[in-house]
Amino acid sequence: MSPVTEQWGEVLRTHLALGEERSPVRAAAAFSAEAGFFAVAGRGDEDGWPYFRSMARVAGAGAAAGDTGPERGEPDDVEALGTVCEEVVHSRGLGIAGMPWRRENRELVSDPVTGRDLELALLREGDRFMWVVRTEQGVWVFVLVDGDSEAHLSEARSLTLEFDSFLVGQGY
Structure with missing residues (x-):
């Protein structure tokens, strides 16, 4: 894992309070078209990678040793991921970690730091939700909600927008 990935993973864990008990967030990730998923964190000590990246084994070196890091996963569908917040979603839908997600809604909100409009989308896969x-x-923030209660959805939405404001402050 690169130092940048470790740094952003720590930022995600700290900023989104993933270690707190009863957090509405199960896992969070930052994604860019250039780097793919470059930071992922799970709540507490949980590995967040399986929620965002397929962990299918690739034949060859490392697979026999149990290597399940992101470099061993299937490639991201960058084109589809890039459309998740746009008005029209990619025709193939959206696959994250081998699961077919569909968009429940999309809204434009104003960033409190910059005043600019943000595209915010709520995704659903079965009984799971993700903001x-x-x-x-060109950086996307993904926040997987723990459970499907309205309170968890609302709190995770706030955390997603808060982290976006943090990224804006860091120049992203």
Whole structure:
């Protein structure tokens, strides 16, 4: 894992309070078209990678040793991920970690830091939900909600927008 990935993983864990008991967030990730998923964190000590990246084994070196890091996963569908917040979603839908997600809704909200409009989308896969917001610099934040209660959805939405504001402050 690169130092940048470790740094962003720590930022996600700290900023989104993933270690707190009863957090509405199960896992969070930051994604860019250039780097793919470059930071992923799970609540507490949980590995967040399986929620965002397929962990299918690739034949060859490392697979026999149990290597399940992101470099061993299937490639991201960057084109589809890039459309999740846009008005029209990619025709193939959206696959994250081998699961077919569909968009429940999309809304434009104003960023409290910059005043700019943000595209915010709520995704659903079965009984799981995920919030997604896109920054102006082509970075997406994914926040997997723990459970499907309205309170958890609302709190996770707030955390997603808060982290986006943090990214804007960092130049993303």
